[in-house]
Amino acid sequence: MSKILILGATSAIAQAYARRRAAQGASFILAGRNPERLAANAADLVACGAKAAEVFPTDLAAIEKIDDSLRAIKARFGAPDEVFLAYGTLGEQTAAEQDLAQARVLMDTNYTSAALWVLGLIRDKPAASRLTIVGIGSVAGDRGRAKNYIYGSTKAALDRFLEGLTHKHDGSDIRIIRVRPGFVDTPMTAGMQKGGPLWATPDKVAIDIERAVAKGKRVVYTPWFWWVIMMIIRHLPWFVFRRLKI
């Protein structure tokens, strides 16, 4: 049965996904910053049917600690056969434009540290074992937009990185699934005006991801209609795109 390492286990999308996999008897290593919140999620997963749910409190975005954490996780829990990369931050673009330290936190969290975790996990993967990597990106990474380009660029970078890995490991025992959610009703989006047909629940997104993992898809938009919306946005000619306040 699957042993799933969740990076950013207190994220609402990760929690919803883990609940679904717990019902099938998976076991979990929950990594994240807040031990009390991780413990609450772990207890919930066990109640949902998880074979086991261990917690690994750490600051995932602390780049210099990643190698030690990888070693500690492997020693304590063994190698995972699935990694669910869910942590990230939306940031505050207007503030980040003025305060480079804030911009850097956004980039280090969403891209640099995330890519290093994935590199380390692939490097340390035991030979002859399988590894599935699920990376939560965003539709915001599909085209740079005035309102959200710093966050968008971090998700775009992560997507390109995972795309390259998909190419490199094609046909091997490493599988990579890039997830591009649209608007999801989670604590991360608490500051946004919610409601309406574009907003999805974490559970809806988790169902889509679960299906994509089972089918071995490489890229999944969730909900599906974002594929159409982003196809249009990516192909809008500049003279139209520049007029959009998005």
Place this chain on the structure above:
Amino acid sequence: MQQVSSWGRLRRVPHRVTRPAFLDQARDAVRAADGPLLCFGMGRSYGDVCMNENGRLLVTDMLDRVLAFDRTRGVLRAEAGLTLDRLLRVTVPQGWFPPVVPGTKFVTLAGAVANDVHGKNHESAGTLGAHVLALGLARSSGEVLTLSRGENAELFAATIGGLGLTGAILWVELQLAPIRSAMIDTETFAIDDLAGFFRRAGESRDWPYTVAWVDCLAKGSAMGRGFFIRGRHADTGGLKVHRAPALGVPLDAPGGLLNAWTIGAFNTLYRHRPFVLGAKQVHYDPFFFPLDAVARWNRLYGPRGFFQHQSAVPPGGAFETLRKLLELSAEFAEGSFLVVLKLFGDRPSPGVLSFPLPGATLALDFPNKGESTRRLLDRMADVVLAAGGRLYPAKDATMSGAAFRAGYPAWRTVEARRDPAIMSDFWRRVTSEAA
């Protein structure tokens, strides 16, 4: 500010909304209360017990984790916002069922405790509060308390059925009941009148679940005609959980689809469905939660919303009182979609403000037609009070402060233990002039 309404959809009023995702955030939000605050679960109470106009609402829907589940003893501890819908998905496959369920599974555990809900098994099981082993409560003082019959017992009693006023319930520990099957063995009988109801109820003492559905438009000698349904957990049939609702009401029914004519037609059809009579085995979902099959059915009453009258009356004059109440509702021709009649037992609840009384209870819905509906509800409340009964705060939107205080003489016990930072529109309405 966000517009929020309750299940009856009578008012849509602004609230400042906080939505904690973890218990530590909920604790912090209560401690940082900067004005009147109230916890809000699924918004399934009909009137204003879950509303706090212009104040803050702590919406608990993301606090839905199971914190511990002992599968051998059937003890479950979960965060405040866990719905019975999700609880059932976790516990039924393991052979455990909530000891008491209300008419919908889309309620939160803390909301069910705060309203001390009852179910079809009140005669044997009492209210949900009778099965609560412990509660976690956060107060605006910063205290985080564990409440049980043995620890902070007075606050425990004030919190069960306490309408969320004593603090924010963080978690609930509940004793579940063992089941061998997700199916219910049921028997359904036609009843011709009110006397028929009491006769059937009297001979169904060894059936844990009983309820009657009554055609409230029937007058004269036919008054009280309807169905009597009884059930018990089956021994066979497997432990399959329910499915998500297949139907929904996407929009307000224009002008209210549920007028006297459609309700009359519905009631007639319901009565003449011969196949519902007799013994059969059904899944727990349609047995306990028939209306959950249609998501957001409250929209059928149209944009003006609807009222519900639910009262409990003592056994003494119950027959006469129920007759008067049915008479009033039939007279007003404001037919009720669902009229539910059942007996209450005498198992006490630990809750100070618990609604059930030994005797009988009657619940009727009325579309909101303004003044005439309010007058009807007032007259029905008068009948209930004169009989020594009371109305259910979770369903109420209109009772006067005097009616509330007469029905719940112990209300000052809860007022004395109310968290000073917590308030609801209901509590303001029924206690303000008595301060």
